[in-house]
Amino acid sequence: MRITSxxxxxxxxxSAIRNAVIxxxxxxxxxxxxxxxxxxxxxxxxxYGFHSNGRYAQxxxxxxxxxxxxxxxxxxALLSDSGENFDPFxxxxxxxxxxKPGGHGERSVAVGTLDMALWDLVAKVEEKPLYRLLxxxxxxxxxxxxxxxxxAGGYYYPGKDLSALQDEIRxxxxxxxxTVKIKIGGASLDxxxxxxxxxxxxxxxxxxxxVDANGRFDLETALRYADALAHYPLKWYEEPGDPLDYxxxxxxxxxxxxxxxxxxxxxxxxxxxNLVRYGGLEASRDYLQIDPALSxxxxxxxxxxEMLKEHGWSWRRCIPHGGHQMTLHIAxxxxxxxxxxxxxVFEPFGGFADNVPVENGRVRLPDAPGIGIELKAELMxxxxxxx
Amino acid sequence: MRITSxxxxxxxxxSAIRNAVIxxxxxxxxxxxxxxxxxxxxxxxxxYGFHSNGRYAQxxxxxxxxxxxxxxxxxxALLSDSGENFDPFxxxxxxxxxxKPGGHGERSVAVGTLDMALWDLVAKVEEKPLYRLLxxxxxxxxxxxxxxxxxAGGYYYPGKDLSALQDEIRxxxxxxxxTVKIKIGGASLDxxxxxxxxxxxxxxxxxxxxVDANGRFDLETALRYADALAHYPLKWYEEPGDPLDYxxxxxxxxxxxxxxxxxxxxxxxxxxxNLVRYGGLEASRDYLQIDPALSxxxxxxxxxxEMLKEHGWSWRRCIPHGGHQMTLHIAxxxxxxxxxxxxxVFEPFGGFADNVPVENGRVRLPDAPGIGIELKAELMxxxxxxx
Numbered sequence: 211m212r213i214t215s216x217x218x219x220x221x222x223x224x225s226a227i228r229n230a231v232i233x234x235x236x237x238x239x240x241x242x243x244x245x246x247x248x249x250x251x252x253x254x255x256x257x258y259g260f261h262s263n264g265r266y267a268q269x270x271x272x273x274x275x276x277x278x279x280x281x282x283x284x285x286x287a288l289l290s291d292s293g294e295n296f297d298p299f300x301x302x303x304x305x306x307x308x309x310k311p312g313g314h315g316e317r318s319v320a321v322g323t324l325d326m327a328l329w330d331l332v333a334k335v336e337e338k339p340l341y342r343l344l345x346x347x348x349x350x351x352x353x354x355x356x357x358x359x360x361x362a363g364g365y366y367y368p369g370k371d372l373s374a375l376q377d378e379i380r381x382x383x384x385x386x387x388x389t390v391k392i393k394i395g396g397a398s399l400d401x402x403x404x405x406x407x408x409x410x411x412x413x414x415x416x417x418x419x420x421v422d423a424n425g426r427f428d429l430e431t432a433l434r435y436a437d438a439l440a441h442y443p444l445k446w447y448e449e450p451g452d453p454l455d456y457x458x459x460x461x462x463x464x465x466x467x468x469x470x471x472x473x474x475x476x477x478x479x480x481x482x483x484n485l486v487r488y489g490g491l492e493a494s495r496d497y498l499q500i501d502p503a504l505s506x507x508x509x510x511x512x513x514x515x516e517m518l519k520e521h522g523w524s525w526r527r528c529i530p531h532g533g534h535q536m537t538l539h540i541a542x543x544x545x546x547x548x549x550x551x552x553x554x555v556f557e558p559f560g561g562f563a564d565n566v567p568v569e570n571g572r573v574r575l576p577d578a579p580g581i582g583i584e585l586k587a588e589l590m591x592x593x594x595x596x597x
Numbered sequence: 598m599r600i601t602s603x604x605x606x607x608x609x610x611x612s613a614i615r616n617a618v619i620x621x622x623x624x625x626x627x628x629x630x631x632x633x634x635x636x637x638x639x640x641x642x643x644x645y646g647f648h649s650n651g652r653y654a655q656x657x658x659x660x661x662x663x664x665x666x667x668x669x670x671x672x673x674a675l676l677s678d679s680g681e682n683f684d685p686f687x688x689x690x691x692x693x694x695x696x697k698p699g700g701h702g703e704r705s706v707a708v709g710t711l712d713m714a715l716w717d718l719v720a721k722v723e724e725k726p727l728y729r730l731l732x733x734x735x736x737x738x739x740x741x742x743x744x745x746x747x748x749a750g751g752y753y754y755p756g757k758d759l760s761a762l763q764d765e766i767r768x769x770x771x772x773x774x775x776t777v778k779i780k781i782g783g784a785s786l787d788x789x790x791x792x793x794x795x796x797x798x799x800x801x802x803x804x805x806x807x808v809d810a811n812g813r814f815d816l817e818t819a820l821r822y823a824d825a826l827a828h829y830p831l832k833w834y835e836e837p838g839d840p841l842d843y844x845x846x847x848x849x850x851x852x853x854x855x856x857x858x859x860x861x862x863x864x865x866x867x868x869x870x871n872l873v874r875y876g877g878l879e880a881s882r883d884y885l886q887i888d889p890a891l892s893x894x895x896x897x898x899x900x901x902x903e904m905l906k907e908h909g910w911s912w913r914r915c916i917p918h919g920g921h922q923m924t925l926h927i928a929x930x931x932x933x934x935x936x937x938x939x940x941x942v943f944e945p946f947g948g949f950a951d952n953v954p955v956e957n958g959r960v961r962l963p964d965a966p967g968i969g970i971e972l973k974a975e976l977m978x979x980x981x982x983x984x
Contacts, residue, residue, distance in 0.1 A: 235695075264697055267661070274656070311839050452699070454867035475700060484843065
């Protein structure tokens with residue numbers, strides 16, 4: 211049982227959207243296919259991986275460092291002790307050999323991309339959907355059959371007014387979402403409050419709108435927004451300040467009654483632990499959004515979850531960034547609090563299996579082996595182009 | 598005045614050495630040349646840049662993101678307000694456009710590489726050595742003419758015994774160094790103490806040996822080493838634990854009397870500030886080794902220095918990782934505490950101008966415009982191969 215080849219390319223996912231910090235007009239994503247000598251249905255078994263949006267394709271690190279290390283490793287060095295399946299934990303150590311500690315960006319995305327393909331492969335070898343495999347291995351077999359999802363949108367784009375924003379939100383409600391998220395911080399506070407009020411008008415009850423500043427604010431602005439946001443029934447106030455400014459986060463956490471959410475721009479166990487140690491978050495109120503596909507993969511995410519448990523955090527407080535099937539499986543298999551979704555953007559990487567609608571704010575898990583990338587026709591076309 | 602092209606390639610700098618975490622057999626470094634339409638001596642002025650060892654070449658990020666952004670920018674967007682020189686601060690903003698906050702690794706190296714070339718260029722336009730330009734701009738004209746350097750060596754390699762280690766250290770003393778550094782943590786504590794004692798025997802006085810664990814230890818081991826090291830007159834105990842484990846660092850800082858040194862694996866203003874906020878370091882005792890060439894360049898390093906001043910740290914406590922001419926100029930121009938050197942390894946990138954010996958533990962600054970890469974014949978061959 212061995213890997214016979216690993217294919218990789220960078221794919222463009224341009225979009226006209228903009229958050230408070232960047233535009234997505236030149237966004238790219240890496241896709242990988244890990245081809246094996248395991249034969250199923252007369253064809254070699256292949257694991258597919260990609261990474262979440264917002265960080266660019268990682269062709270350099272994949273081609274120059276990680277893929278050569280996996281291909282150079284003795285085949286058994288990548289297998290479970292029984293030799294009956296691939297072992298993502300062992301593969302992780304191989305990928306990270308001769309890598310220094312610290313500096314958790316980019317490399318974490320490249321590892322996360324290959325880690326996704328490895329878990330896809332492992333679940334396919336066991337002929338289980340990934341969420342089921344994860345529940346069996348790490349949660350005594352208890353899995354959720356559907357997962358809470360929220361629609362992340364409300365991006366800024368040229369010419370978009372309040373009524374266009376309301377139309378966008380109505381379209382999410384029409385798709386079956388209950389909770390929506392909009393960007394703040396890319397306009398003045400006054401304008402952002404008007405946007406918030408416009409959206410609240412069309413939501414059926416409170417606690418269904420989250421707002422996201424994408425780490426843009428300095429302390430004074432973060433607190434000014436915190437004070438203003440406290441007048442609305444918000445689901446959460448996301449990334450007020452720089453993701454690494456734990457002191458700012460702690461100040462906002464102390465001042466506000468609105469739940470905070472952050473972590474999508476922390477890409478390692480060590481950074482996540484620092485957030486928990488220093489960020490002033492409340493385990494009974496706040497949310498953690500660390501994204502496994504950008505953060506050294508599920509192997510590292512399991513370390514993060516273990517650390518959270520030791521610090522008294524329920525995994526239900528975790529709602530990963532990413533908006534794709536990998537995080538959906540992790541949420542269902544490990545019992546997280548939910549998953550992000552980006553209706554209509556970052557396609558075909560965003561979203562879930564074709565023909566599985568959002569119902570009552572939740573998404574069901576597919577039964578196909580692996581992550582179910584084969585269940586998204588447009589996404590499979592991307593992977594077929596790798597051949 | 599504009600950039601006409603930017604050349605880039607990855608260069609192999611393999612070495613048989615090993616620290617407690619990685620070996621350097623497949624180490625690479627990125628080199629860049631920024632070619633301009635400024636003519637000096639009948640030839641276009643070129644800025645040269647590379648990055649420090651330990652993190653790999655960054656061809657992907659350079660080619661796919663940073664270099665295209667610089668070349669696409671309006672020429673005046675990269676110039677000082679007077680239009681008489683290039684402006685590394687403006688170039689920095691262009692390079693970092695559409696980059697999300699957080700995730701400071703790899704990208705920080707790629708930016709640092711181009712930043713070095715930009716400062717080389719800026720100093721050449723003004724026909725000054727870089728240290729003089731930095732002193733004029735940021736320190737009221739006060740510059741040092743020579744800089745304290747220490748020889749970082751004592752790596753592990755197969756078959757190296759105590760007498761080979763002593764021979765290595767004697768060779769550094771023969772070259773003019775007074776302070777030396779050796780690795781620890783790649784052997785047992787007992788063996789490491791024997792190595793320390795072997796080296797101390799041949800040093801003329803105390804406080805001339807530093808030891809470096811390269812972030813390998815857990816808390817218990819870090820404290821065990823701290824207790825054992827306190828019996829020797831050491832210059833510093835470097836990176837006991839993971840670079841991001843500020844709590845571990847703070848525990849060691851509280852327990853030991855040996856000065857601590859760390860920071861070479863923190864690659865941004867935000868990470869450096871977290872070290873200062875949470876790492877328990879003492880501004881009167883400890884050292885900061887943040888490496889500008891791996892950390893978004895001198896532009897970001899100036900922000901870090903400003904932050905240190907606000908936190909009551911003298912710039913004399915800064916002795917950057919890197920061991921090359923860029924950090925030597927920064928140390929001399931801004932009045933840092935010194936600079937690392939790696940005699941005989943990481944050549945031709947390591948080390949200083951040819952024919953400038955280390956004397957009495959210090960190195961003189963060259964008078965040539967820019968960083969003085971032209972004063973290192975073997976290094977210039979690498980850059981000539983870029984043409």
